[in-house]
Amino acid sequence: MTVDHRQDLLEPVRYTLSAALYPVRVLANLPSETSDFMVDRFKTRRELREENARLRAQHLLYEARLQKLDALEVENIRLRELLDSAYEVGESVLIAELMRVDLDPYTHLLQIDKGGEAGVYRGQPVLDAHGVMGQVDKVGPFSAMVRLITDPSHAIPVQVNRNGIRSVAIGTGNLNLLELSSLPNNSDIRAGDLLVTSGLGGRFPKGYPVARVKKVEIDPGQPFAEVTATPLANLNRSQQVLLVRRDETPRQAAADAPPGEPSAEAAE
Amino acid sequence: MTIVRHHGGWVILVSIIIGYLLTVLPLPAEAEQLRPDWSALIIIYWVLALPQRVGVGVAWLVGLFQDALVGTLLGAHALAFALVAYLTLKLHQRIRVFPLWQQALSVLVLLLLIRLLLYWINGLIGRPAADWVFWTPALIGTLFWPVVFVFLREIRRRYRVQ
Structure with missing residues (x-):
């Protein structure tokens, strides 16, 4: 147990055990899977048409936004070239589906249906449509476990989108609460501020929304302000998640940090 | 030493797999923390019934x-189950002759022991302490014990697991 907790020596063992247990997971997932299938199957034509129209409209909207984004990205690259700094190359995503199996209720873990065989690796960031969900913690060949950002042993480096103040958001064990650590009493942070990943530590890519500040409590007797935030991702409702993979390590980061350096947000 | 022919091992295996299924079957969020330790119940039954086959190693x-x-720490449940199996093995001759409700009481103690070990291990690796709900699965498991016991006994007799 100590070995498992302190080092990663037992990862292969877990990988094998996980493979052996995959059928159990599939069986447990089966009832909800079939009910989903049935619901899809017996949808009326009208419902499908409506859904299709709605999705088409949404798609158009996103396309329009994406056009603007392309232009902005090119501009960004140009500006960065002027500043002579490295530009982080694009990321590719893998879509995985949640398996509805219950895990240990005292840790915030999720089971997804993609594993090592699909290229999932330990520490890979996991997002949903609204924000960062967590990172891959345990990998099996056909499935993996994701540790949510609200798990008490998880911390994620963030910055305030408005002014770039950096902090670390620590999980509380409560599904809709994060704590920001080490923010001085006089720092410029307000309720409603958007927190995005800062990219420090090199595990989470920069700029993804994480949470929104809920409350800032300042106690003059304490050195730091007590800041709580609400995660943006639907941590308990999402069906599908995105696994982000960095295509190319940015030049600077690769030069600065030796590989294998334990990063700030290591899961445990 | 009399030679006992072992058969029906697959029945034990299937029962354990069913225990795993019940362990991960999705439940509503409120009921999730109350889920009894199905695998523990099943292990205790088999150790009581066939101490010569199912022991600490299994x-x-x-x-x-x-x-x-x-997704718990690798070895946490293993340690807890092994200890409980050892105790059951030591006491199986006594527990076996108890009436069902007294058996359920012994099972309560064993299940609480599992919880206690898991609680300690959680504390050791620095996770926040759980609240009182953490202990309820042992109680609920005790309530389920007569059902598990009678059901598995029928299965064991029908398939003549020895």
């Missing part, structure tokens, strides 16, 4: 797989 393996299944 319990340890079952616990190890359970750890991989629910």
